[in-house]
Amino acid sequence: SLSGTLSLARTNAFFMGGGKSLVNAYYRTAEKLGVTAFYEANVIHLELDGDAVRHIDYTHEGEAKRLAPKAVIVASGGFQADIDWLTRAWGPAAQNFLIRGTPYNRGVVLADLLEQDVQSVGDPTQCHAVAIDGRAPKYDGGIVTRLDCVPFSIVVNKDAERFYDEGEDVWPKRYAIWGRLVANQPDQVGYVIIDAKSLNLFMPSVFPPIKADTLEELADKMGLPAEKLRNTVESFNAACGDTSDFHPTELDGVATSGLTPPKTNWARPITEPPFYGYSLRTGVTFTYLGLKVDESAQCSTANGPIRNLWAAGETMAGSILGQGYLAGFGMAIGTVFGRIAGREAANYAN
Numbered sequence: 001s002l003s004g005t006l007s008l009a010r011t012n013a014f015f016m017g018g019g020k021s022l023v024n025a026y027y028r029t030a031e032k033l034g035v036t037a038f039y040e041a042n043v044i045h046l047e048l049d050g051d052a053v054r055h056i057d058y059t060h061e062g063e064a065k066r067l068a069p070k071a072v073i074v075a076s077g078g079f080q081a082d083i084d085w086l087t088r089a090w091g092p093a094a095q096n097f098l099i100r101g102t103p104y105n106r107g108v109v110l111a112d113l114l115e116q117d118v119q120s121v122g123d124p125t126q127c128h129a130v131a132i133d134g135r136a137p138k139y140d141g142g143i144v145t146r147l148d149c150v151p152f153s154i155v156v157n158k159d160a161e162r163f164y165d166e167g168e169d170v171w172p173k174r175y176a177i178w179g180r181l182v183a184n185q186p187d188q189v190g191y192v193i194i195d196a197k198s199l200n201l202f203m204p205s206v207f208p209p210i211k212a213d214t215l216e217e218l219a220d221k222m223g224l225p226a227e228k229l230r231n232t233v234e235s236f237n238a239a240c241g242d243t244s245d246f247h248p249t250e251l252d253g254v255a256t257s258g259l260t261p262p263k264t265n266w267a268r269p270i271t272e273p274p275f276y277g278y279s280l281r282t283g284v285t286f287t288y289l290g291l292k293v294d295e296s297a298q299c300s301t302a303n304g305p306i307r308n309l310w311a312a313g314e315t316m317a318g319s320i321l322g323q324g325y326l327a328g329f330g331m332a333i334g335t336v337f338g339r340i341a342g343r344e345a346a347n348y349a350n
């Protein structure tokens with residue numbers, strides 16, 4: 001637990017078996033209720049006619065299919081896995097983003113509905129993005145690629161220059177801004193530098209850090225300009241003051257002085273070998289531009305509500321939050337609006 005935040009036991013639900021087990025529980029429950037699921041079915045088009053969805057076009061087992069639904073709930077995620085769509089919003093920087101979750105949330109249904117003038121909300125550049133291990137795979141690296149070492153480090157860009165206060169606040173309150181900070185650096189990459197005394201202060205990483213006995217060797221291994229890195233570390237070290245109040249789990253006020261940008265907490269000189277480094281990349285969790293829903297999760301056009309169309313989860317994220325992040329938001333909007341949409345759609349279909 002960290003001062004200023006609730007303890008993990010109160011904020012996090014750790015599911016035995018992880019997300020897969022959670023999703024399996026939903027499918028088993030649905031099956032018991034008589035629901036049929038088509039696995040690996042790819043929805044291509046929802047045909048909107050006036051105030052209702054008339055047809056759904058999809059492919060299943062290699063065949064094009066069509067059905068006429070009574071009620072439809074869209075829960076097919078954001079568009080984060082469509083790098084071209086991200087690029088249209090962000091520019092070429094998006095090509096270097098990593099996508100933390102499924103490669104299938106490409107916004108196909110979302111785009112299809114937006115083309116038919118279903119009301120949308122949110123800005124295409126807004127998303128939840130965190131800084132993750134630069135060695136994570138392009139898609140689906142999952143939670144384990146998150147790095148929690150930033151507060152005890154300095155973070156430099158590829159020119160070995162610092163660019164933001166690494167000690168601004170405790171990590172749970174700041175981790176979600178680092179995806180954007182790294183996205184704004186050259187080549188969308190950052191490098192975390194720590195020394196031996198900080199290695200055990202954060203959650204162990206899934207990939208071991210790059211390790212070296214000197215800063216020059218570390219710079220070489222990480223592809224950073226060695227002399228510049230040494231200068232940056234020396235300037236940082238020289239700006240550190242008394243560190244006797246260092247306290248890793250609360251804002252300790254152990255700050256640099258006369259340094260730009262400052263490090264306002266946990267500023268200890270980086271002097272004790274071995275030195276360690278991690279590369280950081282922007283890891284997009286999910287996008288916010290989505291379907292605009294009302295309090296009953298119903299979608300609409302400018303002419304009014306669409307009688308048989310509801311949305312839940314990431315695909316309507318912008319209806320709840322336009323920017324920033326609220327812890328638990330991703331799971332909450334699926335669960336809460338999924339339930340509301342399910343109830344409304346069932347009432348309508350019955």
Ligand SMILES: Cc1cc2nc3c(=O)[nH]c(=O)nc-3n(C[C@H](O)[C@H](O)[C@H](O)COP(=O)(O)OP(=O)(O)OC[C@H]3O[C@@H](n4cnc5c(N)ncnc54)[C@H](O)[C@@H]3O)c2cc1C
Nearest residue numbers: 042043076077100101104142143313314328329330331334
């Ligand atoms: C690494 C990571 C960590 C996270 N940590 C947290 C956290 O701590 N707290 C939190 O609240 N949230 C967290 N989230 C976010 C949260 O997990 C997701 O936002 C949430 O699970 C999304 O639920 P959903 O039902 O909207 O979409 P999903 O669960 O992604 O489901 C969408 C489904 O639609 C399918 N699909 C997409 N397009 C089509 C199509 N055209 N036809 C058919 N199927 C389609 C996809 O294959 C997918 O199965 C995290 C996400 C990631 C990736």
